[in-house]
Amino acid sequence: MTRLSDRIGWHPTPATLIGxxxxxxxxxxxEVSWWxxxxxxxxxxxxxxxxxxxxxxDKDEFAQRAAQRAGYHAFLVTALAGFVIAGFTRSGERHLxxxxxxxxxxxxxxxxxxxxxxxxxxxGARKATLRLLLGFGICWLLFCAADSWQHPLxxxxxxxxxxxxxxxxxxxxRWPRIAGVLLIAAGVxxxxxxxxxxxxxxxxxxxxxxxxxxVGPLLASGLALLGVRKDGESGAAV
Amino acid sequence: MKDDIxxxxxxxxxxxxxxxxxxLAARVGVSRQTIIAIEKGKYNPSVGLSLRIARTFGVRVExxxxxxxxxxxxxxxxxxx
Numbered sequence: 001m002t003r004l005s006d007r008i009g010w011h012p013t014p015a016t017l018i019g020x021x022x023x024x025x026x027x028x029x030x031e032v033s034w035w036x037x038x039x040x041x042x043x044x045x046x047x048x049x050x051x052x053x054x055x056x057x058d059k060d061e062f063a064q065r066a067a068q069r070a071g072y073h074a075f076l077v078t079a080l081a082g083f084v085i086a087g088f089t090r091s092g093e094r095h096l097x098x099x100x101x102x103x104x105x106x107x108x109x110x111x112x113x114x115x116x117x118x119x120x121x122x123x124g125a126r127k128a129t130l131r132l133l134l135g136f137g138i139c140w141l142l143f144c145a146a147d148s149w150q151h152p153l154x155x156x157x158x159x160x161x162x163x164x165x166x167x168x169x170x171x172x173x174r175w176p177r178i179a180g181v182l183l184i185a186a187g188v189x190x191x192x193x194x195x196x197x198x199x200x201x202x203x204x205x206x207x208x209x210x211x212x213x214x215v216g217p218l219l220a221s222g223l224a225l226l227g228v229r230k231d232g233e234s235g236a237a238v
Numbered sequence: 239m240k241d242d243i244x245x246x247x248x249x250x251x252x253x254x255x256x257x258x259x260x261x262l263a264a265r266v267g268v269s270r271q272t273i274i275a276i277e278k279g280k281y282n283p284s285v286g287l288s289l290r291i292a293r294t295f296g297v298r299v300e301x302x303x304x305x306x307x308x309x310x311x312x313x314x315x316x317x318x319x
Contacts, residue, residue, distance in 0.1 A: 011269065062272035062281050122271060124280065 013058040015047040022046070044111070063122075070117035077113040078106055081208075088204070097203025105205050108212045116220045125224035129172045129179070132217050137165035172225060180225030187218035242306035248277045250295045250302060266290040 012020070022043025029036035050056035051064070059067070085105075089096065119128045140162040148154040164186070172179035191197070196211035198204065251257045259273045266287060275281035276291075283291070283303075292299045 011271070060268040060272050061284055061287060062268065062275050065281070121280075124278070 013047075015050070015056055015058050019043040019047045066118055066121035067114075069121060070114045073117040074110045074113040078109045081109050082106070096205060098206050101203070101205045101209060105209050105212070108209050112212055112216050113220075116217060120220070120224050125221070125228050126172055126176055129176075129183075129221040129225055130169050132221055133165045133169035133172065136217070137162040137169070140165065172221075176225040176228040180222045180228070183218050183222030183225065187215045187222060190218070191215050243279065243282050244304050244306050244308075245276060245279060246302050246304075247273070247291060250297065254295055262291070262294065265294050 020043065023040045024043075026036050026038070026040030026043060029039065047056060048067070051059065051067075085102075088094065116128075116132075119132070122128075123131065141159055144155060144158040144162070148158055168179055168183060168186070171182065191211060194207075194211075194214075196207045196215070198207065202210075247262070251259070251262055259270045259277075263270045263273045267290070268287065272281065272283075272287075276283055288299050288303055292302045295302065
C-alpha cells in the first residue's frame with residue numbers, strides 16, 4: 001500500500017479515505033433513497049470543513065495551500081458557468097430537459113475543477129497530464145473490453161479511439177507545449193463533434209455534465225502544459 | 239506582485255551528508271511532496287517552515303532562500319570586508 005502510494009505520489013490521510021468511503025457509500029445508498037446523497041456531501045466536504053475550523057490538522061501547509069487554491073479555481077469556473085447558465089435560461093423561453101440535473105452539473109464543475117487543480121499542483125503539469133491521459137485510455141479500453149469482448153474485430157475497432165490518448169501521453173513528456181495545443185484542439189473538437197452545446201437529446205444540462213467529464217480534463221491538461229517552462233517544470237506556482 | 243524565489247535546499251541537503259528529501263521532510267514536519275515542490279520552485283514556504291528548514295541545516299534563512307534577481311550571498315559587495 002505504502003509502495004503503491006509512493007509510486008503514484010499520493011498519500012491520502014485517514015480522513016480523506018474515510019470521506020471517500022462515505023461518498024461511495026452515500027452514492028450506493030441512493031438506490032434506497034436519494035436523501036442519502038447528502039451523506040456523500042458530508043463525506044466530500046466534511047474533512048475540508050473540519051480542517052478549516054482547525055479541528056483536523058492532517059495536511060501540511062503545501063497540501064492545505066494547494067487545496068485552497070484548487071477551491072478558488074473551482075469557484076471561478078463554477079461562477080462563470082453559473083452566469084452563462086443564468087443568461088441562457090433567462091434569455092427567452094427555454095424548455096430545459098432534466099432541470100433536476102442542474103445541481104449535478106454544478107457539483108461536477110466544482111468537484112472536477114477542484115480535483116484537476118489539486119492534481120496539477122501536486123504532480124505538476126506533465127506528470128498529471130500523463131496520468132490523466134493514461135487513465136482515460138485505460139478506462140476506454142476496459143469499457144470496450146466489457147462491451148465487445150465477444151467480437152474480436154469489433155473489440156479492435158472500438159479500442160482504436162484510445163490510441164490518441166496514449167500518443168498524447170507520450171507526446172506530453174517530450175514536447176509538452178505541442179501536446180498542450182493538441183489537447184486543447186482535441187477538447188474543442190470533441191465539444192463540437194458531440195454537439196455538447198445543443199439543447200437536444202438528454203438536454204443541455206446533461207450534455208454539459210458529460211462535456212465536463214470528457215472535455216474538461218483535456219482542456220485543463222492542455223492549458224497546464226502550455227504553462228510548462230523550458231526547464232520542464234510547470235510555470236504556475238502554488 | 240509575485241516574487242521568484244531561488245532556493246538552495248537541494249544543494250544544502252547534499253552538503254549535509256546527502257540528506258534525503260524524506261529525512262528533511264520528517265525533520266521539519268512536512269510531507270516529501272512539499273520538499274519536492276519547494277526544490278522545484280513550485281511552492282514558496284511560509285516563514286515558519288523556512289525558518290525550520292534553515293535551522294535544520296544550521297544556516298540563516300537568506301542562505302536557503304533568496305530573491306531570484308539577487309546576487310548569491312557570497313558575492314554581495316556590501317559584505318566583502
